Each structure stands twice: as C-alpha cells, then as structure tokens.
Amino acid sequence: MAVKYEFIKECKQTGARLGRVHTPHGVIDTPTFMPVGTQATVKAMAPNELKDLGAQIILSNTYHLYIRPGHKLVEKAGGLHGFMNWDRPILTDSGGFQVFSLNELRKIKEEGVEFKSHLDGTKHFFTPEYVMEIENSLGADIMMAFDECTPYPCDWDYAKNSMERTIRWLKRCKDAHKNTEKQALFGIVQGSTYKDLRIESARRTVEIELPGYAVGGLSVGEPKDLMNEVLEYTVPELPKDKPRYLMGVGSPDALLDGAIRGIDMFDCVLPTRIARNGTVMTSKGKLVVRNAEYAEDFLPMDEECDCYACKNFSRAYIRHLIKAGEILGGRLTSIHNLRFLQNLMANIRKAIAEDRLGDYREEFFIKYGYKK
Amino acid sequence: MAVKYEFIKECKQTGARLGRVHTPHGVIDTPTFMPVGTQATVKAMAPNELKDLGAQIILSNTYHLYIRPGHKLVEKAGGLHGFMNWDRPILTDSGGFQVFSLNELRKIKEEGVEFKSHLDGTKHFFTPEYVMEIENSLGADIMMAFDECTPYPCDWDYAKNSMERTIRWLKRCKDAHKNTEKQALFGIVQGSTYKDLRIESARRTVEIELPGYAVGGLSVGEPKDLMNEVLEYTVPELPKDKPRYLMGVGSPDALLDGAIRGIDMFDCVLPTRIARNGTVMTSKGKLVVRNAEYAEDFLPMDEECDCYACKNFSRAYIRHLIKAGEILGGRLTSIHNLRFLQNLMANIRKAIAEDRLGDYREEFFIKYGYKK
Numbered sequence: 001m002a003v004k005y006e007f008i009k010e011c012k013q014t015g016a017r018l019g020r021v022h023t024p025h026g027v028i029d030t031p032t033f034m035p036v037g038t039q040a041t042v043k044a045m046a047p048n049e050l051k052d053l054g055a056q057i058i059l060s061n062t063y064h065l066y067i068r069p070g071h072k073l074v075e076k077a078g079g080l081h082g083f084m085n086w087d088r089p090i091l092t093d094s095g096g097f098q099v100f101s102l103n104e105l106r107k108i109k110e111e112g113v114e115f116k117s118h119l120d121g122t123k124h125f126f127t128p129e130y131v132m133e134i135e136n137s138l139g140a141d142i143m144m145a146f147d148e149c150t151p152y153p154c155d156w157d158y159a160k161n162s163m164e165r166t167i168r169w170l171k172r173c174k175d176a177h178k179n180t181e182k183q184a185l186f187g188i189v190q191g192s193t194y195k196d197l198r199i200e201s202a203r204r205t206v207e208i209e210l211p212g213y214a215v216g217g218l219s220v221g222e223p224k225d226l227m228n229e230v231l232e233y234t235v236p237e238l239p240k241d242k243p244r245y246l247m248g249v250g251s252p253d254a255l256l257d258g259a260i261r262g263i264d265m266f267d268c269v270l271p272t273r274i275a276r277n278g279t280v281m282t283s284k285g286k287l288v289v290r291n292a293e294y295a296e297d298f299l300p301m302d303e304e305c306d307c308y309a310c311k312n313f314s315r316a317y318i319r320h321l322i323k324a325g326e327i328l329g330g331r332l333t334s335i336h337n338l339r340f341l342q343n344l345m346a347n348i349r350k351a352i353a354e355d356r357l358g359d360y361r362e363e364f365f366i367k368y369g370y371k372k
Numbered sequence: 373m374a375v376k377y378e379f380i381k382e383c384k385q386t387g388a389r390l391g392r393v394h395t396p397h398g399v400i401d402t403p404t405f406m407p408v409g410t411q412a413t414v415k416a417m418a419p420n421e422l423k424d425l426g427a428q429i430i431l432s433n434t435y436h437l438y439i440r441p442g443h444k445l446v447e448k449a450g451g452l453h454g455f456m457n458w459d460r461p462i463l464t465d466s467g468g469f470q471v472f473s474l475n476e477l478r479k480i481k482e483e484g485v486e487f488k489s490h491l492d493g494t495k496h497f498f499t500p501e502y503v504m505e506i507e508n509s510l511g512a513d514i515m516m517a518f519d520e521c522t523p524y525p526c527d528w529d530y531a532k533n534s535m536e537r538t539i540r541w542l543k544r545c546k547d548a549h550k551n552t553e554k555q556a557l558f559g560i561v562q563g564s565t566y567k568d569l570r571i572e573s574a575r576r577t578v579e580i581e582l583p584g585y586a587v588g589g590l591s592v593g594e595p596k597d598l599m600n601e602v603l604e605y606t607v608p609e610l611p612k613d614k615p616r617y618l619m620g621v622g623s624p625d626a627l628l629d630g631a632i633r634g635i636d637m638f639d640c641v642l643p644t645r646i647a648r649n650g651t652v653m654t655s656k657g658k659l660v661v662r663n664a665e666y667a668e669d670f671l672p673m674d675e676e677c678d679c680y681a682c683k684n685f686s687r688a689y690i691r692h693l694i695k696a697g698e699i700l701g702g703r704l705t706s707i708h709n710l711r712f713l714q715n716l717m718a719n720i721r722k723a724i725a726e727d728r729l730g731d732y733r734e735e736f737f738i739k740y741g742y743k744k
Contacts, residue, residue: 320445327416
C-alpha cells in the first residue's frame with residue numbers, strides 16, 4: 001500500500017491521536033494541516049518557503065489542473081511533483097467539490113457529472129473512472145475518490161441518494177485506480193448532518209478497503225457545534241489503523257476541535273486567502289493588518305511568531321505593502337498564516353504527547369479570544 | 373563625505389571603468405545595476421531574495437513614498453533601511469521625474485513644482501528644499517537632487533531654460549541637505565540631446581562640488597544611438613574620482629554601451645516590469661515565456677542561468693503560473709531577470725578587468741540577437 005498510518009499514542013484527556021503517515025514522498029506528522037496549492041502552487045508561496053515553514057504535505061485541486069494546464073501536460077512533466085518541483089507528499093482532491101459547486105453549469109447523472117469549464121464554457125464529463133485517470137496522471141501520494149459533497153442544508157432524501165451514489169462511485173474509483181503502489185486512494189464519508197446517514201456511509205465506505213478515509217461535506221456553512229457533533233458519531237466508525245482526513249477545515253478552533261475528535265489531516269484555503277486580504281492569525285487572535293490602526297505600529301504581526309515575516313517586518317510596513325497593492329504584502333501575510341498553523345499543529349501534537357490537549361485548547365481559546 | 377568612489381582600473385579596449393562605491397551601508401562593485409523598489413519594495417521580491425541574487429544596492433522613489441506611506445512615517449520606522457528591512461545601500465531619486473510626468477496635474481514655477489497626487493488628487497508643492505527634507509527622512513545612502521527631466525524631443529530653448537533651473541535648484545538642494553555625513557547628494561546633468569547644453573550642464577553641475585553625478589534625461593524615447601552619442605560627449609566632462617550614474621537604463625545593450633562610455637551605475641524598472649508580463653532576458657535573447665510555444669517546454673527559462681527559478685522550474689510550469697495569474701509566476705520571472713542583469717554586470721566587470729569589454733559586447737550582442 002502506498003500510504004501507511006503509524007499510530008503513536010492517544011491523548012488521555014481527549015480522543016486526539018498522535019501518529020505518522022508514511023507516503024512515497026516522505027513522512028507526515030499527524031495531526032497535520034495541508035496548505036492548498038489549487039493550481040499547482042500554494043498562492044504567493046515558493047516551494048522552498050513552504051519547506052522553511054514546515055509544510056510536510058500540500059493539497060492540489062484536480063478540477064483546476066484538469067482545466068488548466070491539463071493533466072496530460074502535468075504527467076509529461078513528471079506528475080505534479082515534477083511539474084511544481086515539490087518533493088514532499090501531495091494530496092489531490094477529486095474535483096467533486098468544484099464540479100458540484102458549478103451549480104447551473106453541471107448536470108449529475110449516475111454515470112458521472114457533465115459540466116462546463118468556468119474558464120471557457122467548454123463541456124466536460126467527469127466519471128469516477130476518468131477522475132482516477134486524471135489523478136493517476138497527477139501522481140499525488142494520496143488521491144481522493146470522486147464523490148458528491150452535499151450542500152448545507154440538504155434534505156434527508158437528497159443526502160441519502162447522494163450518499164448511496166458516492167458509495168457506488170467509490171467502488172468504481174477503486175476498480176479504476178491504476179497506480180496503487182505509489183498512490184493511495186482515500187474514500188469519503190458523506191451523509192450531510194444526519195446521524196443515521198453518516199453512520200451508514202462510514203460503515204459502507206470502510207467496507208471498501210482503502211488506505212485512508214475522509215469526512216467530507218462539512219465546513220459547508222453548518223454551525224460549528226453541528227460539525228463537531230457529526231465528527232463525534234462519525235469518527236468512531238473509522239478504522240484506527242488508517243489516517244482520517246477532515247476536508248476543507250482550517251480555522252484554529254476547528255483544527256483543535258477536529259483533532260480532539262480523532263482527525264489526523266486537515267486542509268483549507270482560508271489561511272492564504274485571508275492573508276492576501278490583509279488578515280492574519282496571531283497568538284492573540286485575528287489581526288486585520290491592513291487596518292488604519294496599524295499604520296504606525298512597528299511591532300511584528302505576531303510577537304510570538306518565528307516566521308520570516310514576523311522576524312523581519314513590522315505591521316506598518318506590511319500594511320503599507322497591502323494598501324499599495326504590492327505582491328510582497330500578500331507573500332508575508334501568507335508565510336505568516338501558514339507558519340502560524342504549522343506551529344499550532346506542532347503544539348497540538350505536543351499536547352497530545354503530554355495528554356493535555358483539552359487544557360491546551362482552553363488556553364488557546366482564551367488567548368485567541370474564542371468563546372469556549 | 374558619505375560616498376567615496378574607488379577607481380580600480382580602466383578597460384584598455386574601451387572607456388569602461390572598474391571600481392567600487394563605498395557607502396555607509398556597504399560597498400558596491402561598479403559598474404552596477406540597481407533594481408528599483410518604487411514603493412519600498414522591489415516588486416514581487418523579498419529582501420533576502422535580492423541578496424541571494426547579488427543586488428548590492430537598490431533604488432526607491434521619493435515621490436511614491438512621499439505620497440504613500442509618507443516620509444515622516446518612514447523616518448519613524450528608522451528610514452527606508454529600517455522600514456523595508458534592507459541593510460545594504462539605497463539610492464532615492466528626487467521625485468522630479470515622476471512629478472514632471474504628471475503632465476496636466478503639475479505646474480512648474482521657479483520656486484518648485486505644484487502637483488496633484490495621482491492617488492487622491494490632493495495638491496502638493498515640491499521645492500528643492502522640501503525634496504531634501506523628504507530624502508533626508510528617507511535616509512538613503514545616495515539621494516538625487518531635484519531636477520527637471522526634459523522630455524524627448526524637446527526644443528533647444530526649453531532645454532536651455534530647464535537646464536539652467538535644474539542648476540539653480542541643485543544649489544538650493546546642496547544648501548538644504550542636512551545629513552551630508554550619512555547621505556550623499558548627487559547632481560544631475562541635463563540638456564536634452566543638445567551637445568552645447570549637455571557640456572554646459574555638465575561643467576556647471578560639476579562646479580557644484582558633490583560626491584557623485586548622474587546623467588539624466590536619457591532613455592526617454594530617443595534613439596539608442598543618440599543616447600550613446602550624448603554619453604560620448606557628456607561623460608568626459610564628469611570627474612574621474614566620483615561615481616557616474618546613468619538614470620533609467622536597464623536593457624542589456626544599453627548597460628553594455630553605457631559601461632563602455634564610462635558609466636558606473638544604472639537603474640531601471642524594465643527587468644521586473646517585463647517579468648511580471650511573462651518576458652525574460654536570457655543568454656540567447658528575449659523569451660516570452662507566456663507564449664503558447666512554451667506550453668510543453670520543460671527546459672529552464674535560461675539554461676545558462678544559476679537563479680532559483682532556472683535551477684528549479686521549467687518554462688512550461690512558469691508559463692502555466694503566468695497564464696493562471698499566480699503570483700509565483702511573476703516572482704520567478706522577476707528573480708530570473710534581476711539575476712540575469714547581476715550576472716551581466718559581473719561579466720562586464722570581469723571583461724573590464726581583462727581589458728576585453730569591446731570583445732565581450734560583440735559576443736554578447738551576437739548571442740542575444742542584437743544588431744551590432
């Protein structure tokens with residue numbers, strides 16, 4: 001199998017687990033956060049910077065790469081690793097989320113999803129088999145199955161039918177996946193926010209033996225407590241000897257709450273997206289560095305941070321760069337936010353090792369200004 | 373004096389000279405090219421990257437910094453060096469070029485120039501005295517006098533009057549400059565493309581004793597040969613023991629031809645501006661990496677280049693980034709173009725040391741595809 005989960009220990013205070021995911025391109029310490037490199041680049045970042053700030057794995061988006069520059073071109077370049085010159089692990093999503101988000105531009109059939117490109121309106125048809133072909137060309141260490149991510153809210157009947165189809169598609173994905181030696185296919189649990197559907201989806205997904213499983217369809221607009229509730233009854237259905245990935249989650253509170261509920265892997269565009277707009281996460285909470293109040297503030301964005309941006313530049317300078325539309329502004333805030341989350345994950349791992357992740361969460365929430 | 377020129381040797385084949393400029397923030401090997409950091413950042417670049425590619429001095433723009441974030445703020449941050457965290461030499465222009473470029477937004481008087489901000493239309497008034505105050509706040513190692521850069525073409529009478537005023541303003545600049553210990557004021561020779569005016573301007577400018585002199589008003593649309601002609605009769609009027617700076621020049625041919633005519637310092641936005649549009653300078657000439665012909669070209673932008681971009685990424689990948697509007701695209705092409713010019717200047721210095729800059733120019737022109 002391309003990917004193996006090594007369990008180290010469980011936090012005695014919570015259900016969080018410390019582990020390692022072994023992949024063809026190296027080891028990932030879990031719980032981990034994966035920066036998102038939608039178009040074969042984590043926005044504003046160079047690979048050497050991602051390494052410097054401690055990223056062990058990144059995520060890239062199948063839909064975007066299929067549309068541009070095309071998976072065949074990426075394959076010719078030696079897969080995503082060669083194309084973007086990233087020699088550490090990569091995970092690709094399946095394009096499902098993007099294709100379903102196209103709304104009036106797509107049509108769902110049992111065979112697959114017909115959709116129009118957001119770039120030029122050309123027609124395309126994604127089937128589980130075709131998505132596997134694309135992901136095999138991209139060559140990521142972990143590839144996600146083609147699923148439907150149901151919106152929130154979503155009625156029970158729709159969620160049930162969609163979940164059933166996602167399972168049928170998962171079987172087709174498994175059959176079509178050509179490179180099991182070097183690429184691990186992960187299945188995705190769906191079922192919206194319905195306990196019966198989630199449990200059924202988890203059980204039937206796990207019946208299909210795969211090297212890892214994800215919880216999808218969350219962080220799509222539902223309240224925070226509801227996400228935690230779903231995790232509480234879904235995660236126990238997942239095998240202990242496989243990595244568990246919560247898709248699309250990247251706010252500090254959700255990372256903590258997900259880890260506490262037994263999640264090993266997370267991803268989200270949030271840290272880089274808000275960074276480019278001038279908002280950063282700091283040890284004392286969010287800071288909108290583009291605001292006028294920082295015009296003459298010569299402190300670093302986060303006094304406790306060890307990133308290149310915080311060690312070398314002031315809030316006043318970064319605010320100036322962002323106000324002036326200078327590229328370096330978004331670069332520095334992106335470096336910071338990604339480093340902030342890497343540090344958060346390292347702290348989470350340390351707290352698990354010390355059996356005190358519950359305490360750490362409480363301390364973090366108070367300092368960050370979250371309600372408990 | 374804040375800045376001292378150390379003459380090393382003259383090329384026996386040409387009039388080029390090898391030297392060093394000593395400044396409060398370090399030594400610059402000349403001939404040198406200065407990347408432009410208009411708004412206190414060389415576009416798309418971080419200071420550590422500029423150092424990695426060998427930049428020994430950068431230029432920043434007084435007009436832009438005065439407008440945003442304001443020179444008083446920069447002064448509070450410890451001057452430009454502190455504000456942007458660049459500990460090597462900096463040169464600031466005087467804002468003259470920008471203010472005169474505002475056209476209908478400005479009014480020239482003997483006292484100074486009244487203009488409206490390009491950002492918000494607010495009225496401002498630059499006098500030689502005020503520009504010195506601003507440049508003193510910015511704290512660059514080298515600061516340029518407030519002059520009028522005449523357009524091309526420009527009639528003799530206008531050029532004559534403007535040149536006279538520039539000399540009167542230079543005297544006022546010298547009187548107003550408050551920080552001669554740490555900041556060197558350079559005078560600027562004007563006179564459009566008229567030999568008599570250029571020679572008069574040079575002689576009268578040099579009469580005003582200063583640590584360095586620049587040739588301004590070139591590279592403003594005149595033919596290439598005309599620029600070289602002006603340099604041929606202007607540069608010999610400049611003192612041998614002071615640095616000579618040709619303003620606004622950055623194409624490889626003009627750098628070679630300027631060095632051959634005895635110029636020590638150059639600056640231009642060209643390398644970073646064309647880079648962001650997807651054009652790079654290579655050892656075999658210009659390459660528009662965003663063009664379709666490079667879609668499946670897995671060679672580096674320049675096979676002879678040692679920059680981070682060329683050592684790690686293909687034309688196909690960089691083309692993809694630029695087509696997709698990804699920040700990393702413009703970063704990589706900017707790194708390359710700036711490194712290309714640093715390498716060119718190093719080669720020029722080597723050729724001067726070996727008394728073969730004429731031969732080197734010929735070899736370079738053939739390879740680059742320039743007409744002789």
